[in-house]
Amino acid sequence: MVERIAADWLAAASLQAVFDALETGGEEARAVGGSVRNTLLGVPVTDIDISTTNPPDEVVRRTKAAGLRAVPTGIEHGTVTVVSDHAAYEVTTLREDVETHGRHATVRFGRDWVKDAGRRDFTMNALYVDRNGVLFDPVGGLEDLKARRVRFIGDPAARIREDYLRILRFFRFHAQYGSGELDRNGLHAAIEGRDGLRRLSAERIGLEMRKLVSAPRAPETLSLMADIGILEIVLAGIARIVDFNNLRRLDTVSDDTRAPAVGLAALAGFIDEDIDRISDRMRLSNAERKRMIGALHVADRAGRPDDRLSAKELVYRHGRTAAVDGLLLAWARQGGDPRDRHFRDALELARSFRAPQFPVRGKDLLGVGVPRGPRVGEWMALLERAWIDADFELTSAELLKLVDVEVNPDAR
Template sequence: MAETLNPDWLASPSIQAVFDALEVGGDQARAVGGAVRNTLLRVPVSDIDISTTAVPQEVIARAEAAGMRAIPTGIDHGTITVISRGVAYEVTTLREDVETHGRHATVRFGSDWLKDAERRDFTMNALYVDRQGRLYDPVGGLPDLRHRQVRFIGDPAARIAEDYLRILRFFRFHAQYGSGALDAAGLHAAIEARDGLRRLSAERIGMEMRKLVSAPAAADTVSLMADIGIIEIVLAGVARIVDFRNLRRLDIVAHETRAPSLGLAALAGFIDEDIERISTRMRLSNAERKRMLHALHMADRFGKQSDTHQVREMIYRTSREAVVDGILLAWARQGGDPMDRRHLSLLQIAHSFIAPVFPVKGKDLVALGIPRGPQVGERLSELEAHWIEQDFRPGRDELLGAVEISRS
C-alpha cells in the first residue's frame, strides 16, 4: 500500500482550489519538493511548490477562470505563481532537460513524472504528493530522506556541471537535513568541481551561504568545507573555523547565534576590510553589512574587561541587537563555553534591559535661563553623560536641580 500524508497544508481550501483548477481535461497536479520533504521530516513548511502536466498558458487561463491571480514569474521555464485565497503557490509544468548550460537549461514541457524528477538536484527533493496525500517517489528519495542522506539524482558530477551552485546546496542541505558522513560520490564530485564556484554570481553565493551558516549542523559542515578547500573559494579569504564553531556552541543560550550576519562575521571577520569583502562577495544588503560591522566593533569592546553597566550603556547608545551580537562574538573568540558565568550575566542583561529615554530636553534648560545655542547642547551632553554614569537613575527634577545648583 502506498504511503500517504495528511498535513494541514494539503487539506487547506487554498491549495485544493488550485488542484481543482489544474486537474481538468486529464491533467494532473502534485505538490513537490520542500513541502513534501519537510512534512516527512516533521519540520516547518514555508513554501509549497506544485508540479502539473498542464502547460503554462493553460495554468494561467484555468487559474484566472477560477478567480485566482496568475503571475508569469518564470513562464519561459514553465513556472507560474498562482495566488489562491491569499496564499502563493509556484506551479511548474513537468519538464525534461533538452540541453544544459549552467544555471539555465533548455527544457521541454511534458507529462512524464519520472523525467521531471530526474532533472532535480537531490533525491529528497524529488518526492511528490497528490491532493489525496498519496506519496510518489520516482527516484528513491524516501530511503535517503529516512537515513538523512543528501544524494544527487544520477551522476553527481553531471548534475554539478549543470549548475555549480549545487556544490553549495549539497553542503547546505547536509547541514540542514543530513546526518552522519556526506555521500561519498557527491563529496568527491564537489571537490573535483570546486573551481566552478568562482563562476557563480555574488547573489547566488550569498543566498546559499546565509542559509548554510544558520543550519543546525553548520559548524561541522563548514569545517569540512574548509578542509577540502571550498570555503576559502566561497569567502575569497581565510575562514575562522574555530570562532564559528565556538559561536554555534552557544546555540543553547541564544537564538541569535543562528543569524546569518553574525555567523558570517564570526566565520570571516577579522577587521572591517573583511566585512566589506564578504559583503561584496555575497552581495549582502547594507543592513547586513552594518550588523556585521557592529558585531565586530562590539566584540572588540566586550573582549576586554566589561561589566553589566557597560552593557546597559551600549544598548542605550547603539541597539540591543548590536550588543547581543558583540557579546556572543566576543564569547566565541574566548572559547564559547556555554557555562561561562561572566558572559552569561552580560547576555542576560542585554536581553532584559530596556533602554530608558533621557528625561531632559533642550527647552528645559532654556526655561532655566541657559541661552539658546551651543550652550544648550553642551549642557545636555554633560547631563546625559552624568545620567548614564549614574546608571540612568537620576530623574528629570534631580538633573535639572543639578543645573540650578551649578548656576547659583
C-alpha cells in the same frame, strides 16, 4: 505498500481547488519538493510547488476558468504562480533536458514524471505526492530522506556542471537535514568542481550562505568546507571557524546565534573591511551590513563585561540589538562556554535594560555659565560619564549642580 502522507496543507481547500482546475481530461498534478520533504521530516512547510502535465498556457487557461488568479512569473520556463484564496502556488509543467550546457540547459515540456525528476538536484527533492497524499518516488528519495542522506540524482559531477550553486546547496542541505558523513560521491564532485563557484552571482551565493550559517549542523559543515578549500572561495577570504563554532555553542542561550548577519560576522568579520567585502560578495542588504558592523564594534569593545554597568552602557551607546549581538561575539571569542554566568548575566541585562536619554543638553550648560566652544563638549562628556557611573540615575539638576559648583566657585 503504498506510501501516503497526511498534512493540513495538502487538505487545504485552496490547494484542492488548484488540483480541481488542473486535473481534468486526463491531465495530472502533484505537489513536489520542499513541501513533501519537510512533511516527511516533520519540519514546517513554507511554500508549496506543484508539477503538472498541463503546458503553461493551459495552466493559465484552466485556472482562470476556475476563478483563480494566474500570474505568468516564469512562463518561459513553464512556471505559473496560481493564487487560490490568497495562497500562492507555483505550478510548473513537467520538463526534460534536450541539451545540457550549464545552468541554461535546453529543455522541453513533457509528460514523463521520471524525466522531470531526473532534472532535479537531490533525491530528497524529487518526491511527489498527489492530492490524496499518495507518494511517488522515482529516484529513491524516500530511502535517502529516512537516512537523512543528501544524494545527487544521477552523476553528481554532471548535476554540478549544470549549476555550480548545487555545490553550496549540497552542503546547505546536509547542514539543514543531513546526518552522519556527507555522501562521498557528492563530496568528491563538489571538491573537483569548486572553482565553478567563482562564476556565481553575489545574490545566489548570499541566498545559500544565509541559510547555511543558520542551519543546525552548520559548524561541522562549514569546518569541512574550510578544510577542502571551498569556504575560502565563497568568502573570498579567511574564515574564523573557531569563533563561529563557539558562537553556535551558544544556541541554547540565544536564538540570535542563528541570525545570518551574526553568523557571518562571526565567520568572517575581523575588521570593518571584512564586513564590506562579505556584504559585496553576498549582496547583503544595508540592514544586514549595519547589524554585522554593530556586532563587530561591540565585540571589539565589550571584552569580558566586568560589571552590570558595562552591559548597560553597551545598550546605551550601541542599541540593544548591537549590544546583544556583540556580547555573543565576544563570548564566542572567549570560548563560548554556555555555562559562563558572567556573560549570561550581561546578556540578560542587555536584553532587559531600556536605556534612558541623557538628560543634559548644550544649552543647559550655557545656562550655568559654561562658555561657548570646546568646553561645552568637554563638560558633556564628563557629565555623561558621571551619569553612567551613577547607574543612569542622576537627574539633570543634579548633573548641572556639578558644573555650577566648578564654574561658579563662589556659589558653593
